[in-house]
Amino acid sequence: MMNACLKAGSLLLLAGSLLALPVYAADPQLVALKAGRLIDVERGKWIESPVVIIEGERIKAVGSRLDVPEGARVIDLGERVLLPGLIDAHVHIASGGVPNGSVARNALKGVANARKTLDAGFTTVRSMAGGAFAGIALRDAINDGDVVGPRLFDAGTLLAVTGGHCSGPRYAPEVKIESPGVADAPADFVRKVREQVKYGADFIKICITGGFVSGTDPTTTQFTEDEVRAVIETAHRYGKKVAVHAHATDGVKLAARLGADSIEHASLIDDEGIRLIKSNPKQVVVPTLSAYGSSLDRAKAVGASPSTLVQLETVLAVYQTNVRKIIKAGIPVIYGTDGPPGNNASEFPLLVDVGLTPLQALQAATIRSAEFLEAANDIGSVSAGKYADIIAFDGDPLSDLGQFRQVQWVMKGGVVHKDTASR
Known part of the structure; x- marks a missing residue:
């Protein structure tokens, strides 16, 4: 009887934990995000042909024309401009x-x-x-x-x-x-x-x-x-x-x-x-x-x-x-x-x-x-170690401020929540 109760309790706990799983989960595999340009807000400089390597929720590496790791899923945004969330x-x-x-x-x-x-x-x-x-x-x-x-x-x-x-x-x-x-x-x-x-x-x-x-x-x-x-x-x-x-x-x-x-x-x-x-x-x-x-x-x-x-x-x-x-x-x-x-x-x-x-x-x-916000280790720029909070535009918002109202693509914590090109 005791073993049956324990098993039943374990099943209830397992069911509860499954119900608590997030609706959206970051891709556990490596993702290589490519685009036309990326603004480095910390240095105030553009990175041409950026490649952002993302592992789970966080950014693993960022650079111009980085090699894509073997087995990584590639998201190619073409000539779009990347900014941090x-x-x-x-x-x-x-x-x-x-x-x-x-x-x-x-x-x-x-x-x-x-x-x-x-x-x-x-x-x-x-x-x-x-x-x-x-x-x-x-x-x-x-x-x-x-x-x-x-x-x-x-x-x-x-x-x-x-x-x-x-x-x-x-x-x-x-x-x-x-x-x-x-x-x-x-x-x-x-x-x-x-x-x-x-x-x-x-x-x-x-x-x-x-x-x-x-x-x-x-x-x-x-x-x-x-x-x-x-x-x-x-x-x-x-x-x-x-x-x-x-x-x-x-x-x-x-x-x-x-x-x-x-x-x-x-x-x-x-x-x-x-x-x-x-x-x-x-x-x-x-x-x-x-x-x-x-x-x-x-x-x-x-x-x-x-x-x-x-x-x-x-x-x-x-x-x-x-x-x-x-x-x-x-x-x-x-x-x-x-x-x-x-x-x-x-x-x-x-x-x-x-x-x-x-x-x-x-x-x-x-x-x-x-x-x-004392959160610069996690957010605020597209940098290694931070959350993969990244957005993309068809044009350059720094040259045309109206572009800020026309976000085309949004990723938060490695999950793509908006992609107008795919609709």
Whole structure:
């Protein structure tokens, strides 16, 4: 009887492990990927007639006209141009497009968003969270092979103050519904950070100033200094970086002075704020210029007041000037959109308009983002030892920025997820 039970248990365990196998698995044999050219984003140079040798999920060797190992499966992309998989460091992948949606609905919407994002050539994203850990559930589902999507770094739940930006929708006063990340005192924010860590957040995101589409004033800093300090010090104690949403001038400077790792938007920054960020070599700015266009469209769609629309249009012009100053000061800029999934390439021309070269914009979306995420050993360039996250174009995106919107071929971790030529 005991042996029968053990056998039955073993069969159940085996069945469970089979059900848990990824839907997509990297080719276990060697693969030789050929193309016309490959950009080495670390050195800023082209490799002509590249051959990328891939073993399983990772790259084994890269070079010009490398010999193809005996028995390797050859993928020949002809004259196509290869780039490393792109990185969008500011998305809301599991909350966008579902107003007041449940956690489950947001997670399911995130599945569709993840596919759109991967098809756009973005093989890694940093998600700024949403309601309550939907992004973490999506991240884990992608990692387990249950759904298809990019590598996902997620913040868990946005931290905000009562009535502040990211605090949740406004209902009648008697209807008490708030985002689970809302708190109103330093000690309470310490607890909120610990909750994010407990439930698997990769980093912490706080919204310390108002925003443009939440009905709050973007020129107002809503957190106290002690509250911001409590979040940053607690997160750093647990080894987690802190991303700070900040539009207001004094909010940007507060985040910079207290040691935020990334300042998102920084739209109303002044010269003093630029000097403060410049003084911390580890601090970066994620501009999200494209978000202003999409925010303006969303504001019009929901019937925002004329004053809100004028405010958005005015700030966009000011912000472009400020980002030019940020770039001129030599402050690291990381690629992020804060925009609709699948439209992730929208930031490239905007970054070039304000001072980056096309190569620098590409580096902001690849190796520089990977370094900031402390993942440069795994992603960010097509290099030996890293994941085989590679995309291909019919033309040269550095010569024609519009090509970034026309990704023809996408591989993530040695698995081809998109190939328009084969359809």
